[in-house]
Amino acid sequence: MSESTDATIPQDAIARLNSMRADINRGLFTSNLSVNEFLLVREAGFRPLGLVLGSSVYHVGVQLRSWSRNQELTVLSEAMYHARELAMARMEAEADALGADGIVAVRLEIEMKDFGSNIAEFIAVGTAVKADSGSGVTWRNNLGKPFTSDLSGQDFWTLLQAGYAPLGMTMGTCVYHIGRRGPVRTVLQSAGNNEIPQFTEAFYDARELAMGRMQAEAERLEAEGIVGVQLLSLPHQWNGHTTEFFAIGTAVRPLRDDHTIATPNLVLPLTD
């Protein structure tokens, strides 16, 4: 996949970020945090600096697919990956301009736009945070970038309590075309209970590819592991035989050797 850091931020954005810096000293922040997240992020020793956002409007190319064969649609895989990368890189560049240590509560979204067919906006939005001084920990990751995390404020707090720090969001994607079965086999398989090997194989293959790519990203960050992984199958606007398998999680590293947390209290909630 192409390694794009072409983080073009419009001129007004740079002006806004600069005035945001001045605001931080006067103590105004903006954020996309919920109240729970906001209070817990403060409790964990971080100060929200401001809302950061990156976006890219992308035209997803067209690829011919075989009627009956399972295959990865590399053109589409690359598009889904590259566009997300562009959005993320722009968000990181904004956080960098604010002098942030990291970005929490990152949400990645895709919105189809009615500018034309196959055009979508890829958005990354999160809250840039800075650690209260005196912790003596370098929060930036081995690539010198602010850490990113798609964990909720609650998970972020728990992770820090247990002596782990987030390094960066890692993702892997694979757009897969599941071959059609042909009329004879469809009829034969329609009567009884049986597994449909072509579909099983396709799902396996695609998930493995997506997870493998996510893992490779974590290795590049020299992470100990990945937490909060979500494995999604997103049909987007394609036909029923084409699906994107998307794996996303937060790579973590240990901060210290012991990883004990206060014994949790058992709670019986009165709600369902």
Next chain:
Amino acid sequence: MWCGSNGDWSDSAPPVSSGTGDRWSSQSDFRRLSYLGWDEAITRLVAEAKALDADGVVGVRLLQRDLGASIREYLALGTAVRAFGVSERAEHPFTTDLSGVDVTKLLQSGWAPVSIVVALATAIRHADRETRRYSRRWNRSGNDEVDGLTNLIAVARNDARAEFRSRARATRATGALMSSITATTRSEKCDSPRRGTLDHVAQVEIFGTAVTIFRRRAARRYAGPALTIMPLTTRKPNA
């Protein structure tokens, strides 16, 4: 609406946004009118709350509805609350789109909601060769970022965020919690001397609550440290 390219038809002409409205005022007019709707709805909500001797309004929902023929309804709906044992009432009740539970948590940690913040922005851009090509139904082009549209949406979002911040600052808050940011886009026929061409329009809306700190020192002690609990229900990540 006219795209306001102002005679600059080159592909590199920047988008006109409500923030750069001096160049072409239609965009800033649009914003002014939408603000009028929201601000009026919120002012009436506050007036009702005042009539009830309330200290604040929690769980405010902001709804809008298209009634056709260029008529729009703006609706602000919330629950007025009153504090116990307060001898003096604040002149302006606070408003927030946060739930009562969230407001309590904030208050216990030394933060208070101040006011709902609505921020709007629009941007418009004349179609260029690249965006026209992608607008065609059956185009066979490969993967590519659409620079013009990316720029258009970035400008609109950026404008809205600057608005959000300056409107939050105007309430003398120390922070602002955004609850939603939505971008809607459309392409429409350009009314310019160059007929038969398209304009791309992006509209961004941000809603949130401005908050302020009122008990800097005591904050932590009052709320106590967070309690680690292990819920017996299953919870989806990021839920």
